[in-house]
Amino acid sequence: MAFTASKGTFDVIPGLDRDFGSEQWRRVVDLLTQPARLAAYGYIETPIFEDTALFHRGVGESTDVVSKEMFTFTDRGERSLTLRPEMTASVVRAVNEHSLHRGQLPVKLWYAGAMFRAERPQAGRYRQFTQVGIEALGVDDAALDAEVIALGVRAFAAVGLPHVQLLLNSMGDANCRPAYTELLRSYLRDNLPSPNAETLRRLELNPLRILDDKRADMADVIAGAPILADSLCDECRAYDAAVRGHLDDLEIAYVDAPRLVRGLDYYRRTTFEFQHGLLGAQNAVGGGGRYDGLSESIGGDPLPGIGWAFGVERILLALKAEAVAIDVAPRCEVYVVPLGAAAKKAAVRYVDALRGLGIAADMAYGDRGLKGAMKGADRSGARLALILGDRDLAAGEAPLKNLTTGEQSPVSLDDAAAHIAAALHDLS
Ligand code: AMP
Secondary structure, eight states: OOOOTTTOOOOOOOOOTTTTTTHHHHHHHHHHHHHTTTTOOOOOOOOOOEEEHHHHTTTOOSSHHHHHHEEEEEOOOEEEEOOSSOHHHHHHHHHTTTGGSSSSSSSEEEEEEEOOOOOBBBBTBSSEEEEOOOOOOEEOOHHHHHHHHHHHHHHHHHOOOOOOOEEEEOOOTTTTTHHHHHHHHEEEHHSSSSSOOHHHHHHHHHHHGGGGOOGGGGHHHHHOOGGGGGGGGHHHHHHHHHHHHHHHTTTTOOOOOOOOOOSSTTTEEEEEEEETTTTTTTOOEEEEEETTTTTHHTTTHHHHHHHEEEEEEHHHHHHHHOOOOOOOOOOEEEEEEEHHHHHHHHHHHHHHHHHHHOOOOEOOSSOOOHHHHHHHHHHHHOOEEEEEEEHHHTTTTEEEETTTTOOOOEEOTTHHHHHHHHHHHHOO
């Protein structure tokens, strides 16, 4: 039996007819991260696997990600390692490891890469998926929160995705959240219909997670739950107002989402999510927030931070649902069809010369004959095809066919690449 990609994973291969054509996929990653690059964020790559304890401490035991979804394995030295389920813990580890926070603050970083979660696969939910994200560390400043959110808004604008809604909330901090957590816990204890073991576990570990429960029979209980906004301390309230003030100045629209909680334990104060209306259940295209306690919880220096992570595949699905085209450079602009041994030798030189001029070029290999080779020309997506016979070589010129109109005109083979480049230029 032939092998197929593992459950919940997929290949990213060329082709516009797929959900994730590889050129579009790369271009979307590029576009989403462009705004951050214009805001002085530097690129970071971290290893795909880390010490399992990093995620236990950095993401949190009460999260589904840690309790149910990690790909964990033991290496030959009996160390427990885990394929990263998200990047923030890794980035904060790296910042501490390299003392980046002893230099210019905030430390601003962006990333793009594969994440791994053993979830039940469905549309928009995979076991290996791609996140792009940014993190800004070392400074506690509402203006920075606004910058991070604004770069997210700009990222969606850069890919041309309308109808993305920004939901905003404050999760409070170590000062005011414990009292709210207690209030919520006692409300849930009194009001939960018939909690299962999982809900009871959450109730003890982190009752805020229950607000995230999407099951229908939970909706009423959640709707009636006390909200954090009513319990915020003065500092958190002022911080939240300052963030909103900056967003208003930037004319960024947001929806107040008092029950928005993030699945990961370390979030503090500013918390947000970007949702897209056409994606059904998996409507979160990105999310983020402030995570001031994370660095210390993984043994690092006290280091406030804020960031977001976007799901590239979900964004591609949203682009498809909105019929937004992602323009990518053509894979082939000029196709050379050699008919004969001498012509083939010349064709090899011509395509190389065209590529040297920065023009995407390809040729027919395998001595297919005119008909087969012209089929190849059509499939290549090229705009021009040079049809080159041995006799043309002797004559010093060969027909150049416009594959869109079917028109043919002779082109000089004396410095053929330059002449073809000029013909291509005339087309645009
Ligand atoms: P999170 O790290 O859970 O806050 O997720 C950030 C973003 O990553 C989400 O808004 C999704 O767009 C995306 N994402 C999370 N989990 C998955 C998954 N299993 N498959 C595809 N995308 C995901």
